[in-house]
Amino acid sequence: MQLLSAFPLTWARPTGPEPGRIAASAWLLLAAQLCLQLSLPVLPPRFGPQQIRAESVMVRRYNASTGAAPFDSLLVADVGDVNVNLYNLPDSCCRIRQSYQKIVASACVPLTLGGDHTITYPILQAVAEKHGPVGLVHVDAHTDTGDTALGEKIYHGTPFRRCVDEGLLDCSRVVQIGIRGSSYTPDPYKYCRDQGFRVVPAEDCWMKSLVPLMGEVRQQMGDGPVYISFDIDGLDPAYAPGTGTPEIAGLTPAQAFEIIRGCKGLNIVGCDLVEVAPIYDVSGNTALLGANLLFEMLCVLPGVKTM
Ligand SMILES: [Mn+2]
Numbered sequence: 001m002q003l004l005s006a007f008p009l010t011w012a013r014p015t016g017p018e019p020g021r022i023a024a025s026a027w028l029l030l031a032a033q034l035c036l037q038l039s040l041p042v043l044p045p046r047f048g049p050q051q052i053r054a055e056s057v058m059v060r061r062y063n064a065s066t067g068a069a070p071f072d073s074l075l076v077a078d079v080g081d082v083n084v085n086l087y088n089l090p091d092s093c094c095r096i097r098q099s100y101q102k103i104v105a106s107a108c109v110p111l112t113l114g115g116d117h118t119i120t121y122p123i124l125q126a127v128a129e130k131h132g133p134v135g136l137v138h139v140d141a142h143t144d145t146g147d148t149a150l151g152e153k154i155y156h157g158t159p160f161r162r163c164v165d166e167g168l169l170d171c172s173r174v175v176q177i178g179i180r181g182s183s184y185t186p187d188p189y190k191y192c193r194d195q196g197f198r199v200v201p202a203e204d205c206w207m208k209s210l211v212p213l214m215g216e217v218r219q220q221m222g223d224g225p226v227y228i229s230f231d232i233d234g235l236d237p238a239y240a241p242g243t244g245t246p247e248i249a250g251l252t253p254a255q256a257f258e259i260i261r262g263c264k265g266l267n268i269v270g271c272d273l274v275e276v277a278p279i280y281d282v283s284g285n286t287a288l289l290g291a292n293l294l295f296e297m298l299c300v301l302p303g304v305k306t307m
Contacts, residue, residue, distance in 0.1 A: 047278045111297055115272075119272065123272065138174065143176055239285075241285075243276065
């Protein structure tokens with residue numbers, strides 16, 4: 001049995017830290033709740049983890065569709081939030097990296113609730129330090145490979161460029177699915193392709209099953225370590241309006257299930273679900289979707305038995 005043990009972390013809320021609290025909800029693993037005081041467009045996702053937790057009460061023990069029984073197979077714990085520095089983004093990344101270094105050192109596979117997509121960068125620093133450069137299944141409307149914004153190297157549009165800079169990705173084992181929308185440059189995917197990433201635009205996903213695509217992705221990933229980073233804006237805003245940078249004509253929830261279920265059998269070493277921004281969807285449906293996608297990720301982790 002793979003051990004996913006509870007790990008004491010401090011608990012950060014927008015209203016101030018309560019050191020030492022470990023949330024008691026049953027199944028979610030970790031929230032890196034990145035609060036960005038200085039970058040207004042990405043402020044809203046800081047409330048994502050708590051709303052995903054709230055909606056996760058509707059998620060049950062077994063996956064009736066796939067037969068996966070994660071709670072009969074793994075020790076699953078919500079280990080609370082990573083404490084971040086509200087006034088310093090680089091220091092927040094440092095704190096996230098240090099927290100995840102402890103988590104991966106204790107043989108946990110972290111599933112992270114976001115939060116701003118920036119968090120994937122320090123998480124992958126810790127994950128790659130343990131496992132070496134990782135393959136990446138990245139679902140998103142955007143490639144998140146920008147270089148800078150207003151001169152800043154760290155924000156939610158740059159995490160995967162920073163990961164490439166630091167050698168954290170096995171670039172021939174990177175796939176980006178659902179990419180679309182208007183861009184700042186005439187060929188926005190050039191950087192990704194130059195690195196060896198496979199870019200799958202949303203147009204290539206429209207009105208079709210993604211089961212064949214995932215067969216190719218499993219071949220691409222091979223036996224090496226794989227990280228899944230799922231930006232909720234990869235889905236169409238009709239299904240997931242609660243996000244800061246929506247793009248029309250995106251993936252459907254059924255396609256999201258096909259992508260995640262298609263990762264079964266891979267050597268998954270971590271996952272995240274990011275960019276849920278509750279203020280844009282007070283109904284909670286986006287967060288409910290996020291909670292279910294995290295459950296699907298839990299169901300495809302190595303060691304999960306089927307009924
Ligand atoms: Mn993103």
